[in-house]
Amino acid sequence: MSMKKPFAVSLVLGALMLTSGAVTKALTPTAKMADHQAPIKLSQVIPAQFGDWRIDNDAMANVMPDPDVKANLDKIYDQILSRTYVNSQGERMMLTITYGSQQTQDLRAHRQEVCYAAQGFEISALSHETIDVAGHQVPVTRMFAEKDQRKEPVTYWFTMGDKIVLSRTERFIVQLKYSFSGIIPDGMLVRVSNFNADRAAGLKAQQDFLNQLIPTLDKPTIGKLLGA
16 A cells, blocks of 8 residues: 555646646747737837927937846847937927837836836835826826936836736736737837926926827827727
8 A cells, every 4th residue: 555655646746747737838828919910110100209399319318228238128129219309498308118029927027116226326206106198097107216416207107918017916917818818918118207306297297298199199009008
């Protein structure tokens, strides 16, 4: 009897391993969502000028990651759009949008508080809020970044497929949903920031900027940026 029990346990463990492998294989997506929808070209769908805003080609104000991080981002993101806009009052607004056609666990969208902190910024007033953007309720992360004389309110959010995801848990749940359908979702990071020592005023200006930008976009682009 003593010899049969270990043998039975081994059989059970072997069966569980085979089952686990089958489940893992079944949940491994193979079809990219990006291959079944119209391709998006950020430099074309995001206008260079709208309302009172136009691209400031002389500005180099965006916080860029260090070379090693940027090289990694270039590998996992298909497109990175980084622009600074200026209006007739000389106010500037920085916009960064990244797009990845394979939003899997291998494509871990970088959180901006981590990115900024790595560049020597002190981060405060980190919060999750839902803001109205051209009639769309958008869950976002907001923060205040400081370095020397630079005071920068920041608003950003991530998308996965047709959903905006705030936390790692939300991202996992949405990814699992797509996995059951055999689909690899695409994803975006949208970040808006400006220079303003008054956090509240800076965030309001960002919302006003988005409220002017979003209505100029076509419906599919709005769906990708704000969630369908």
